[in-house]
Amino acid sequence: MGVACLLTTTELLAQALPTNDTTLRRMWQAGMNQSQVLDLAQVLTDSIGPRLLGSTGLQSSQTWAVQTYAKWGIAARIEPYGAWLGWRRGATHVDLVAPHVQTLTALPVAFSSGTAGTAEGAVLTLPVTQDSAAFAAWLPHVRGAFVAIGSPRLSCRSDRDFATSGTAGSLERRQREQATADSIFDATRLAPTGLRGRLLDPWPLYAALSRAGALAILRSQADPQEGALHSERAVLFTGVATLAPVLNLSCEDYGLLVRLAERRQSPRVRASVDAQRTGEVATANTIAEIRGSARAGEYIVLSAHLDSWDGAAGAIDNAAGTAVVMEAMRILEDNYPHPRRTILAGHWTGEEFGVQGSHAWAEDHPDVVRGIHALFDLDNGTGRVTKVSAMGLMDAGERLARWFSRVPTELSEGVRFDLPGLPATSGRDVASFTCYGAPAFPFGGADWSYGWTQHTTIDTYDKIVPEELRHNAVLLAMLVYLADQDDSATSRDRRANLSSPRFPSPRAWPSCADAPARRKSPPP
Numbered sequence: 001m002g003v004a005c006l007l008t009t010t011e012l013l014a015q016a017l018p019t020n021d022t023t024l025r026r027m028w029q030a031g032m033n034q035s036q037v038l039d040l041a042q043v044l045t046d047s048i049g050p051r052l053l054g055s056t057g058l059q060s061s062q063t064w065a066v067q068t069y070a071k072w073g074i075a076a077r078i079e080p081y082g083a084w085l086g087w088r089r090g091a092t093h094v095d096l097v098a099p100h101v102q103t104l105t106a107l108p109v110a111f112s113s114g115t116a117g118t119a120e121g122a123v124l125t126l127p128v129t130q131d132s133a134a135f136a137a138w139l140p141h142v143r144g145a146f147v148a149i150g151s152p153r154l155s156c157r158s159d160r161d162f163a164t165s166g167t168a169g170s171l172e173r174r175q176r177e178q179a180t181a182d183s184i185f186d187a188t189r190l191a192p193t194g195l196r197g198r199l200l201d202p203w204p205l206y207a208a209l210s211r212a213g214a215l216a217i218l219r220s221q222a223d224p225q226e227g228a229l230h231s232e233r234a235v236l237f238t239g240v241a242t243l244a245p246v247l248n249l250s251c252e253d254y255g256l257l258v259r260l261a262e263r264r265q266s267p268r269v270r271a272s273v274d275a276q277r278t279g280e281v282a283t284a285n286t287i288a289e290i291r292g293s294a295r296a297g298e299y300i301v302l303s304a305h306l307d308s309w310d311g312a313a314g315a316i317d318n319a320a321g322t323a324v325v326m327e328a329m330r331i332l333e334d335n336y337p338h339p340r341r342t343i344l345a346g347h348w349t350g351e352e353f354g355v356q357g358s359h360a361w362a363e364d365h366p367d368v369v370r371g372i373h374a375l376f377d378l379d380n381g382t383g384r385v386t387k388v389s390a391m392g393l394m395d396a397g398e399r400l401a402r403w404f405s406r407v408p409t410e411l412s413e414g415v416r417f418d419l420p421g422l423p424a425t426s427g428r429d430v431a432s433f434t435c436y437g438a439p440a441f442p443f444g445g446a447d448w449s450y451g452w453t454q455h456t457t458i459d460t461y462d463k464i465v466p467e468e469l470r471h472n473a474v475l476l477a478m479l480v481y482l483a484d485q486d487d488s489a490t491s492r493d494r495r496a497n498l499s500s501p502r503f504p505s506p507r508a509w510p511s512c513a514d515a516p517a518r519r520k521s522p523p524p
């Protein structure tokens with residue numbers, strides 16, 4: 001009954017669409033009633049899985065995308081651009097075996113090495129030492145042991161618990177206690193090693209512990225709010241090829257090991273971590289193309305990065321955007337197969353390591369970048385589009401308004417425009433095109449706890465909100481069609497004043513040469 005009611009409602013809505021444009025009506029029908037966007041997202045996340053740069057999962061996703069486009073009759077190709085560190089994650093199993101037996105939640109961080117078979121040993125914490133000489137004298141103790149190197153959380157309860165169930169001031173008190181414990185840990189255990197390094201994570205310490213024979217390095221980057229393990233911050237930029245495995249434990253399990261070790265209750269851990277660096281591998285973008293019939297040298301680009309972090313399947317970051325772009329291409333091919341301009345889908349990789357793929361692609365295709373009529377970038381999680389920025393281009397707002405005014409209000413209401421907006425400087429693929437002054441527009445979306453979900457072990461298929469993805473795919477297909485119908489020239493006039501409350505001092509338009517992304521391999 002529920003299904004029948006839904007269908008009837010959708011059909012009614014389709015009939016009620018306030019447009020006589022048959023292409024828009026067909027697109028609505030194709031994207032709302034015959035949607036494939038969830039099937040695409042499910043295969044990409046559940047079946048193909050994580051898509052870390054340098055992994056076979058990413059390569060599989062590219063092959064799958066090309067094959068899927070081919071099935072729809074859309075030409076697609078894989079375009080190599082550089083090289084990156086290859087890495088393979090196998091199975092991981094970590095148990096506490098004494099003083100009692102308990103399976104632990106642990107994830108090797110990306111690019112970690114594995115254990116040689118099964119490793120078993122005691123758990124140590126960093127000792128309180130006076131200085132680096134004292135630490136060096138202690139260091140031989142780590143041979144054959146697991147070493148916990150961070151300050152544990154005093155409680156893995158969420159802040160919400162302290163705020164709602166505690167007495168007045170509970171949360172503030174707990175936060176003060178945690179801050180004090182962290183600074184004491186840092187001052188008495190970490191700083192004296194002299195090995196903290198300049199980065200957030202103590203890479204030189206990792207290296208010293210590894211050389212001294214530690215079985216694995218234990219730490220916890222977990223979110224007590226949601227039980228998620230963060231998978232970012234790879235053991236990558238160390239320049240040390242033979243680090244011990246680095247395991248990221250849940251807040252609870254890390255606290256358990258540290259308490260047992262500190263109270264001399266003799267914890268022992270057994271771990272089997274299958275992970276391996278596989279040398280340098282080629283990196284590539286995947287490009288799909290519907291050739292233009294009248295103005296083939298002008299381009300409308302649908303943009304979404306395909307790579308992800310690998311603690312989970314990268315569902316909202318960015319299988320969601322990828323599926324939306326693919327679904328929009330399918331809707332366009334079926335309902336608007338002979339566009340005037342060339343329609344491209346850019347499935348970039350290396351976004352998570354400084355927008356490498358889109359940066360290299362823009363550099364390799366100056367003719368396309370010059371001919372961009374509009375680029376829409378989907379990297380906003382699972383949420384329906386609620387914000388569009390004109391990225392500092394003076395008359396882009398008028399064109400965006402014209403296109404949005406013709407899509408059904410179901411899709412356009414609630415969208416805020418940032419006009420003329422400010423050009424992106426880095427961190428999103430759109431920056432790779434904005435730096436050339438191309439009309440490239442990033443979409444922002446309804447939040448859906450994006451910050452707690454992206455880059456973690458809970459970024460899984462279930463976090464995708466079906467109606468939001470259908471909404472975005474139909475909107476995107478319609479915008480591409482409407483942009484293609486628009487004859488107005490693509491003026492690239494930039495705003496003169498780029499200062500804002502956030503960036504008060506005068507600054508220049510972002511330079512493509514300054515972009516952090518270069519096609520390169522990390523140190524071995």
Ligand SMILES: [Zn+2]
Nearest residue numbers: 305317318379
């Ligand atoms: Zn992303």
